[in-house]
Amino acid sequence: MAQTQLIILMTSAALIIIGFYSAIFVDNIIKKIIGISFIEEGVNLFIVAIGYKAGGIVPILMPDMNTTWFASNAAYPLPFGLVLTSIVIGASTLAVMLALVMVIYKKYGTLSTKVMLADTSKQEEYNE
Amino acid sequence: MLELVLCIIMVLSAILALIQKDLLKTAILTGFSGGAMAVLFQVLLAPDVALTQAIVGAAIIPVFIALAVKKTQREDS
């Protein structure tokens, strides 16, 4: 049923848009980072939806299966393999960003992006 | 039908996570979104991805965020 794939694609688009909104307009840095992780999740969902086959089977070849039947019925496994890597990359990026936030928080005492990530050249002039 | 419910859960928890004032609730709602996504991957015939996403999206990412919130501040001012 093509409808499933359509629902999934719209969900992934919604996640990407929500992520973009929060990455650009939300002031709190942790919410910004969560928004970025939503963008990544949306993209992952999109790529998994590429490999989905309506009415298909899980792409694991059992010994008693006919290979021709398997090839015409299984979902496409390449995107799934890509998404596995992409999920782990997303988690590690998130961890690095949160670690940086923890270090910077000690200096400023606030999570507001306007204070933390103001233009650094101006900050230097202010310090002088 | 299941996928529709899961999609609604995901989008709703994503939106709710971003409008919370308490950042710890945000972390938990992010976990909801990740967990729903793991089930969705299972529906989409990708059980291996679902396993990874269940661990990473429903456990590791919320814990990271909760740790970061614990080390910084809880309220979104």
Place this chain on the structure above:
Amino acid sequence: MNELIPLMVIVPLMAALLISAFSRFNTVTKIFALVVAICLPIIPLASNYGLHYFGGYEPILDNVTNAVYHPAITYSFTFLQQVFIAMVGLLTFLVVFIYLTKYRKVSGPYLFLLFLGTAAVTAMLLTDDIFHMFVFFEILALAQVGIVAASSINYSYEMALKYMILGSIGSPMMLLGIGFLLAMTGTVNVTDIAAAVHNGLINVTSPVFLMSLALIFFGWLYASGLPPFHTIKSGIYSKAEPHGAALLQSFTVISMISIVLIMFRIYSTLPIFEVLIVFFSILAMILGVSMALTQTDFRRMIGFLAVGELGFIGLGIGLGTQFSITAGLFQALNEIMITALLFIGFGAIVNATNEVDTRKLGGLLAYHPKVSLMLLIGGLAMAGVPPLSGFQSKLMLVQASLSCGFPEISILAIMVSIATFVVFVKTYYSMFLKPKPNDLEVENKEVPRAMIFAMGILLIIIILLGIFPDIVINGISNFVGGIL
């Protein structure tokens, strides 16, 4: 020996992991890092050209459609990869050498980041698989952020976080573009995708294909620091340690050319692709030079000049003829060395004076004559003065744009070269020749010998390539003829 091809990635990657695991043993770590760093430029020079299929999965010939499919991740190693990998290996060696001689107690994680970045750019150059390239693009972004955050300069954490946030918006966009390509062609191998595009299997005017171009192009702009990312890119250069910045800019240049060559192979049938590249390159040239004029921090100035030079590379590739692409790639090679020389040289000055503001500096010629002479030659090479290597590549670029029928672009390129020269001479004058301000206290510190050594080696290569450019140009030209 074809077995050496995967080793080019595996050796720095394993070295990075081992060093960070055993960084407690200081002397062993130092010796090990130095040995690996010496190996890095030697491996590509000793290896033979060829293809490497991971897992041994050879290409499959489909008898019905007569098409070849590549099931394995493929590394292709030709002259272009050889010269660039050898160059970045040499630069890594010099940077690791400077780092090891500067500090008595070395930090394992920092060396880990340096080697990780080198492994990532090597893999990006070698790979023929667009998703593999994306994975190493992310690893490279993490390594760059780490190198910036590890420096002891003020506001380096903030700059690293900013770069990371922009990066984590840019890289999902690139992944989405790769997803579109995957949805259209069902493969991630660049050779297969290019074959599908050129054989008319997919509709090149469809919005999905154009969207994938736009998304991957956005990721490329982020990776290469062209506008609108030029400010953040020059920012991270100025917040990294000088030797780190020398390596960071080489990472930028190499990720730029490896992504753009892949895009070129896929999208070269679309006329808008070349227009886009030329447009952003010209924007980068103008913005880079004009923003460099207004800077007072000389590290920032070099950062903006480096971004301006990136525009020349993009210009050569965007014009799309064999001669112009050769010129662009040759310019990339020169830019790696020249900018590294400038970063290391100015880093030596920062080391000696602890001052980065050009308004407060002056009269350093008497204190550091060797460094100032080498910096002068490097700056002249960047501005394109004969007989240095920058002149050869810029001359080729001007000729290429003239022969493509765009005299305006060649005039613009010459003007930007002149402006680069003006910016450099202005900074050079205020740092070295202007009378010394009274309140400047120059500690009579020696510039570290390792820095002089590194600058000397880079200078020899710059002059050698300026006098005999043919040793590189012929090989690059053959490579470009292969992908057109």
